[in-house]
Amino acid sequence: MIKFTERQLKVPRFMRPVYLVTGGQSQYARAFPEKRTEELCIDALTMAAEFIGMSPAELKGYIHTCYYGHFADHFGDQLLGESVIHDRLGLDPLGNIGVKTGGATGGSTIWEAAKAVASGYSDCALAMGWERMDEVPTDEGNNYIACAADKDWETPLGHIYTGYYATMAQRYWQVFGKSQDSFRRTMAEISVKNHGYARWNPFAQSPMDITVEDVLKSPVVAYPLRVLDCCLMSVGAACVIVADEETAFKMCKNPLRLYIAAGSHSLRVADRRDMEIPLLPNETPDQYQDLDEVFPGGHRYPGFTGFLAARMCAWYAYRMAGVKDPTEDLDFVELHDAFTISDIQTYEDIGIRPYGRGRDYVESGDCYLVNPRTGKQGKLPANLSGGLIGCMHAVGATGIMQVVECALHIWNRHAEIHGNPKLWKSFGKQKPKNWVDVQVPNARRGLAISHAGVGSHVTCTILMHPDHLLKEE
């Protein structure tokens, strides 16, 4: 049993408000055989500068400290890759540090940069993330990824991360999905949605116009997961600039308030001890008393069916930002859809739906920009970027890409970037003739979840337009 003390449950507090000033990203692809990593990072930083009408040199003049998210050194065969990028960005001799928390590296990097600004150490900080997974063949890549599991207790078992992760999916599939065809189709619908939204995103690696049947016919990776249920493996970079209020308003007209919190859970899923469900503001203590009756086998929390780290980062972040009910208070979300089934698990962990009821978020149509069931705006559109399934999963950059995408909606500048034919052309693509603007109308508040593998680290970032804060300060 895990129990928390009151001190451990203190609501995190920034010593001063933190603002998101700008952000940028590179193109994403499975491989860039003719580009070095710093070229991608410079693409991202240049976009961030141009977005607020600055030259890269002008933007760099504001940066005081740098936070670099890059997870897998061994893929690139380069330790201290952060130092290489820092040098190539021309940011020496500023202080910098590398951040590594698996798939949550991007979110954790923003977490570190935000704390530097919140504490007063820096008035302006860079959070830049990237990943390079194209320098080894797939089986060596599988082994490298498996090294993010426990070296002695898991990795020697097949050297394949699927074997450690997919047993979680299996348990959720059987207990909460009840192995139903209808649940399987709901999983597939997430892939259709996210590959579909990727069609309107010039940065995205895997735009696809597919059907539920296409997903269900794609090759099995580890039952019930099929190829089209799984996220991409990508190369790319993304960055954001965070600042205190005074600096932020000097740098741009409309910076966004940023809140961020983190949670963790055991690297080795086997180590998960039972505990009571930590409740979010929109949940009640009696709500889960019959969970095991309704979903036989759902007795063990978090077991393999909940991501405790996701629950805890939402627990902290909602209280920090004043979110009472994510579906009501937020206008859209970018979730870590590593797999279709884990996307559903996350809906429950962050309170979009109660535990066991995550599928309803998709089946109700709430997760779409335009609800296909009603033809009206979806209540809480998810992953309009295409997410990890349709856009990219360049690990260290992923959580940052999500935050950049969220910010573009609140700035009402999503179409300006995504609909720019010159940008499409610069990536060697043609803007689709039927291109669709997926700007969320009147977007005020958004959320991004950055999540590591089996749930060892998760961050929850909440962005708000300063005129639409939820909490008095």
Add this chain to the structure above:
Amino acid sequence: MNNQAKVWIEKGAYKIKGEFSTPEPNTPIRRKDGKLCGVTNPRRLVHMHSYGGEAPFFEGLAQGRLLGTQCVNNKCEYKGSIYIPFRIFCPDCLAKMKIVDLTAKARKTARIYSYVVTSRTGAFNTLETPIRFIDLEFEGVSTILKSYLLVGEPEIGQRVKPVFRVKPTYTITDLAWVTADTKKPPKGFHL
């Protein structure tokens, strides 16, 4: 492999013999039109890795025993909790735990909590495919153990029992499982 890397310990330090790092020639990576884009970086490496306080668990597998640990600290709120995977220190009080033999408990109570079957593996895999990954619950144990099933098809709730590799590798792969009604151990393993 006459010159295979070997490692032993003398006076608290690693001693090594044989080949640990073998460089191989680079080759250029070119585009079809001949433009140079990069190079390959081949090499063979051997790492030395300490099991530290978990070494008894891996030695135990070689002896056909499944060892876990139990908190025996009177001051710990969770005294008596049993852990497998084997943890050296109690996750609550951080006191060193007592080693307990869970072989009999595993034979009598192990059940599959979850599983997945996959034919995909990574480089350096030594297990036969498809691998039947299983996660196991034991009565009275706080945690769950990940392993693999060698005989039978996995199902949630299914009773299984452990088998141990006859010629140990001193890794977690020395432990595998078979369905509870299995009479004859799979080749290379004993009950």
